[in-house]
Structure formats: C-alpha cells, structure tokens
Amino acid sequence: MDSKAYIFDIKRNTSEDGPGIRTTVFFKGCPLSCSWCQNPEGIASGPSLSFRAELCHPDDCERPCIKACKTKALTLRDRQLRLDRERCDQCGRCAAVCSRHALEQVGQWLSVDELFYRVAIDKPFFDATGGGVTASGGECTMQMSFLHEFFKKLKAAGIRTAIETNGMFNFGRFARLLLPWLDLIYFDLKLIDEAASIQHTGHSNRPILDNLLRLTECAEIPVKVRIPLIPNITATDENLCGIARFLREHRIKQVSALPYNPLWLDKLQRFGIDVEYRHSAFMSDTEIEHCIDCLQAS
Numbered sequence: 001m002d003s004k005a006y007i008f009d010i011k012r013n014t015s016e017d018g019p020g021i022r023t024t025v026f027f028k029g030c031p032l033s034c035s036w037c038q039n040p041e042g043i044a045s046g047p048s049l050s051f052r053a054e055l056c057h058p059d060d061c062e063r064p065c066i067k068a069c070k071t072k073a074l075t076l077r078d079r080q081l082r083l084d085r086e087r088c089d090q091c092g093r094c095a096a097v098c099s100r101h102a103l104e105q106v107g108q109w110l111s112v113d114e115l116f117y118r119v120a121i122d123k124p125f126f127d128a129t130g131g132g133v134t135a136s137g138g139e140c141t142m143q144m145s146f147l148h149e150f151f152k153k154l155k156a157a158g159i160r161t162a163i164e165t166n167g168m169f170n171f172g173r174f175a176r177l178l179l180p181w182l183d184l185i186y187f188d189l190k191l192i193d194e195a196a197s198i199q200h201t202g203h204s205n206r207p208i209l210d211n212l213l214r215l216t217e218c219a220e221i222p223v224k225v226r227i228p229l230i231p232n233i234t235a236t237d238e239n240l241c242g243i244a245r246f247l248r249e250h251r252i253k254q255v256s257a258l259p260y261n262p263l264w265l266d267k268l269q270r271f272g273i274d275v276e277y278r279h280s281a282f283m284s285d286t287e288i289e290h291c292i293d294c295l296q297a298s
C-alpha cells in the first residue's frame with residue numbers, strides 16, 4: 001500500500017527556504033518542543049483542530065458543530081462556543097460542518113503520488129529560477145521512508161530537493177534513505193549548551209552536534225547551518241560565541257542567522273497551546289547586527 005504522511009501546509013512561491021522559487025512542504029511531528037517554535041501546530045504528529053473564536057457566531061447559526069461532536073468537547077456558555085481540548089479526540093467532524101471555517105482540521109494525509117502531483121505543477125517555475133521543493137515541518141526526517149520515496153520521485157522528474165532539519169535523526173537511516181536524493185540541507189543549530197538545550201527544546205543537543213559533524217564530513221552537497229536568533233534564549237552572547245567557536249573548531253563555514261519571528265504568538269490561542277515564552281517584538285537591526293558580530297568575532 002502507498003504510504004501516507006500527515007502534511008499540515010504546502011506553501012508555493014516561497015523564497016526563504018532555498019534558491020529560486022520553491023514549494024515548501026510542512027510535515028507534522030517533531031521530537032523537539034522548542035519554546036519559541038513558529039510552527040507549534042507542527043509538533044504533534046496527528047491532526048490539530050484550529051478554533052478561531054473571532055469567526056464563530058453561534059447566535060447566527062444552528063450550531064451543527066455541537067451536534068456533530070460525539071465527545072461533548074463543544075458546549076455553549078454565555079452565548080459563546082467553548083472547546084474543551086481535553087475531551088477532543090481530533091476527529092474533525094465539527095470542522096466538516098462549520099461553514100464559517102471557525103473550526104478547521106489543519107492538515108491532511110497525503111500519499112507520495114498525491115503530494116508529488118501537488119508540487120510538480122510548479123516545475124516550470126523551479127526550472128526557470130533554479131528552485132525546487134523544500135521539506136520542512138515539524139521535523140520532516142521523522143517520516144524518513146515517505147520522504148525517501150517522495151524525493152526519489154522528485155529527482156526522477158528533474159526537481160531539486162532540500163530539507164530544513166533540527167538534526168535530531170538516526171544518522172545511518174538519514175545517510176541511506178535521504179542523503180542520496182538531496183541537493184541541499186539547512187541544518188539548525190539552536191543551543192550549544194546541553195543543559196540549555198534540554199531546558200528550552202526538551203532534548204540534549206549531543207546527537208544534533210554529532211550528526212552535524214558526521215554530515216559535514218561525508219556530504220557531497222551543501223550543508224548550511226542556520227541559527228535562529230531567539231531573544232534571551234539563543235540570541236545571547238554566550239550561546240552565539242559558543243556556537244561560533246564550535247563551528248570554527250570544526251571548520252564549518254556555511255552559516256547564517258534567522259531573526260526572531262514573533263508572529264507565531266497568534267497561533268497559541270487558535271491551537272490552544274500554552275507556553276511560557278511569549279516574546280512579542282521583532283528584533284531591531286542593531287540587535288541583529290550585534291548577534292552577527294558575536295558569530296563573526298569568536
């Protein structure tokens with residue numbers, strides 16, 4: 001049977017996730033849980049129910065969502081629809097009957113063929129601009145067998161491939177199933193200190209650092225290290241200087257920084273996610289320049 005992956009978004013015409021015009025595919029599921037993640041809905045591996053209270057007008061509709069819900073997760077209180085996420089099993093029945101799209105089941109299961117045909121329509125744009133397809137997420141490497149089939153099909157069709165990864169994967173499987181079919185890897189390096197990594201991402205960074213070193217030794221394609229600049233967490237002098245020393249020691253030169261994006265905070269209410277880190281400001285040019293100086297000076 002054709003394997004399927006849970007995809008929560010497909011963005012066409014992206015330009016930040018690799019060269020040229022690209023389509024970025026967002027896979028569900030991630031082994032880390034970074035407290036600042038701009039795609040928090042991508043961390044859980046199954047479907048996620050989005051509820052936008054501002055689109056919901058229970059007085060103007062028959063409330064079919066409440067009738068559709070078998071677990072009694074939806075109720076009406078003070079003329080407002082309430083969603084009890086503890087009771088919700090993500091079945092999606094409510095979303096199917098809400099014509100206002102206040103409730104939406106984010107993502108869908110797609111087979112390799114279905115995903116391939118969705119992205120391949122843009123091949124003329126990829127060809128004209130040196131672009132291609134980037135797999136992101138969540139952490140796309142959690143679905144290694146599916147990605148192997150998908151990338152193989154893209155390469156056979158002459159479409160270039162890239163991934164964005166947190167580096168938390170089984171190296172042997174990665175080298176066998178993905179590396180031969182990739183043209184470019186964006187490898188995230190978030191925190192150099194192990195205790196800080198455990199505190200802010202939920203995992204030790206040791207496997208990530210080991211994988212980066214093994215990859216830069218054997219990969220025949222560009223492995224570009226990216227450092228997200230997260231105020232007070234990764235964007236500290238100590239962390240950036242530590243990362244810069246590590247990269248210099250191992251002669252890793254392809255490095256860039258990603259400025260903090262605070263727009264993800266809007267998603268918290270929509271997906272019922274509770275996190276402590278809620279930095280809401282964009283970084284100033286001076287702050288970004290200071291971070292880059294730290295990376296270059298060490």
Ligand SMILES: C[S@@+](CC[C@H](N)C(=O)[O-])C[C@H]1O[C@@H](n2cnc3c(N)ncnc32)[C@H](O)[C@@H]1O
Pocket residue numbers: 030036037038039136137138139140164165166187188226227228229258259260261262264
């Ligand atoms: C959402 S992640 C998905 C790929 C993979 N899991 C990873 O972490 O590299 C894609 C990119 O977004 C970055 N990112 C996550 N949250 C961010 C935020 N709030 N601001 C800026 N970049 C962020 C990550 O560091 C990574 O480079």
Ligand code: SF4
Pocket residue numbers: 055056057058061062063064065066081097098099100101102103
């Ligand atoms: S979620 Fe949709 S169907 Fe349910 S009460 Fe609100 S608008 Fe009506």
Ligand code: SF4
Pocket residue numbers: 049068069070071072073074083087088089090091092093094095
């Ligand atoms: S997804 Fe299913 S369980 Fe959850 S609120 Fe909707 S109908 Fe109820």
Ligand code: SF4
Pocket residue numbers: 030031032033034037038039040042043137138139166
């Ligand atoms: S590793 Fe990537 S997708 Fe996973 S939580 Fe961190 S930033 Fe988000």
